[in-house]
Amino acid sequence: MAAATVGFIGLGQMGVPMVRNLLRAGIAVLGFDLNPQALAVLADAPGFAAAGEVAQLTQDCPALVLMLPDSRIVDALLWGEPPAAASAAGLAALLKPGQLLIDMGSSDPVCSRDNAARLAALGIGFVDAPVSGGVRRAVDASLAIMIGGEPAAVEQAWPVLQALGKTLVHVGSAGAGHAVKALNNYVSASGLLAVCEALVAAEKFGIDPKLVNQVFNASTGKNNTTEHKVESFMLSGGFNSGFSLALMRKDLQTAQGFIARMGTPGGFAAHCLQTWVAAEAGLARGADHTAMFKFVRDPE
8 A cells, every 4th residue: 555546535724734644654645626726735745646636536546535524525525416526426436346435534423334335335445534633633643543444444544544643543343433533522522611611710700710721730620622722722812723613513513413313311412512503603704613712701
């Protein structure tokens, strides 16, 4: 695999640094994105070539990576289903038996499981391998990658995934990676919301929220938000971590829907989602997810 060319669809904030790390690992990349400017960013990168149409990626690439926003777009690409398709029949009809599809976006786990079964019937392998760590860890190839799929398909994908992440965990069969990613973001989103509410209450009482956060980091309240987001992006007023509130809301919605379909308790997830939906409606379009602090502090 390391000597082969990997197809890569979706050259956004995460996709571009991921492609650069594949290139550093000696893996040539044939990339595609609907946005020509995204392709232009990588135009001079040794080992990178831009595809004029997505069908080109099915010709000489044993593995194709998808870094797309959600299952709706993935399904449209693969099967030619609404709202749009890359070709009349969809990408799946152009893939050849033995090729591998690696979905690294934040897709719905049930949709991923269904896609794996449909692709298997065509002789095409499928691995879901969503990531955690954001743009910063995409840049330095230290992403955490949650992997779902059959062992043979995961083994085939491993050289690609190793070039992109530091912690790789095969969590189960197809769809399991996307399930764990959604649940991870639920835990992250609920923790961030709890921190925001706690800091705002402390501030109203007259306590410096920076000092409160220092106590959290030395106590049992410590979490990813207190360690990496409060001072850098919240109390600073920057609200510029690079991960949008809309994407967090989407991932939380996926997690809440997944919990509901499993028939397990999900009251807290539903309540948490309501607050994130309200924040998205109440803040400016494109707001960073750390702006939840601003929404909690100034709800009007």
